[in-house]
Amino acid sequence: MSALANVLENRCAIVTGASRGLGFEIARSYLEAGASVVICARESVALETAADTLRRVARPGQSVLAVPADVSRPADVTRLVDGALAALGRLDILVNNAGVAGPVGTVEAVDWQEWFRALEINLLGAVLLSRAVVPRFKQAGGGKIIQLSGGGATSPLPTLSAYAASKAAVIRFVETLAEETRPHRIDVNAIAPGALNTRMLEDFLAAGPQRAAPELYRRWLEQKRDGGVPLSRGAELAVFLGCDLSNGITGKLLSAVWDPWRTLPAHLDELNASDVYTLRRIMPEDRHMSWGGGG
Secondary structure (H helix, E strand, O other), X not given: OHHXXXXXXXXXXXXXXXXXXXXXXXXXXXXXXXXXXXXXXXXXXXHHHHHHHHHOOOOOOOOEEXXXXXXXXXXXXXXXXXXXXXXXXXXXXXXXXXXXXXXXXXXXXXXXXXXXXXXXXXHHHHHHHHHHHHHHHHHHOOEEEXXXXXXXXXXXXXXXXXXXXXXXXXXXXXXXXXXXXHHHOEEEEEEEOOOOOOHHHHHHHXXXXXXXXXXXXXXXXXXXXXXXXXXXXXXXXHHHHHOHHHOOOOOOEEEOOOOOHHXXXXXXXXXXXXXXXXXXXXXXXXXXXXXXXXX
C-alpha cells in the first residue's frame, strides 16, 4: 500500500458491511491511508468487536465510529449518515459493501422472501445510501461513491439468480448515477474484487451440491481449497477510487485482479470517451459475425 500511503488523509468515509471480510479490510486500509471511518453492519456485537480492532490501527486525529444499521431500512440509513456527519463533521466517501448471498437454487424452487430480501440489501440498500449522501456531496463540491459488485454482474450464475440479478442491477445503477452526478464532481464506480474466501462463500457451500449448479459448486470447492483472492486486492482498489488520484474516473466497473487500474489516470480522456469497463450489449459484429445487422 506504500504507493497509496496517506492519500486519504483528513478524509471521512462510511464503509458498510464492515464487521468482517472485505468491508473490514477496506476500513482498515482506509485508516492506514489516513482516513477516519464510520463502519456499519447489522450485528452489533461483531461490529463493535471490529471497531475495537480498527481503533488500534487508528493514529492520533483519526476516528472510528461504529453504527449498527440495516442498509435496506431508510430510517437506519438516515441515522447512519446523520451520525457520521455529526461525529466527523464531513463526509467524503461512501463504500457500499454490505451484501448477502441470497438463496441458492432454481428460480422456481427458492424461497421468494429470501430472493426479495437479497435485492433489498444488495441493490436497494446501495440506492438508499447513495440517495442519502449525494445531496451532501453536491453541497461539498464533490465526493466518491464506491460500490462492491462481483461475478454476478458480468455473467449468468445458475442457481444464484437473486445474487446475480442484484449485482447486475447495481452496476447499471452505478453507471446511471455517475452520469447524473458527473457535473458535480462526484465519482461513482464499482469494484469486482475477485473470488473471495469470506462468509459469503461459506453460505454458498452450506447450500450443498443438491441446490447449487454443479459447475458453480465445483468452483466454490476449488476456491476454498486454493484460498481465493487476497482481500487486500479489493481494498487497495477501494483506496485508489476513494482518493484524488482517481478524480474524473466515473461510471466504471473495475476488476481488482485483472484491470490495470493504477494506470487509468494517464488515460482519463480516452477512458471517459469510451464504453470500456461498462455493461453493454454484445452485437454479432463484435464477434466477427456478419448476419446480425449493422450499427
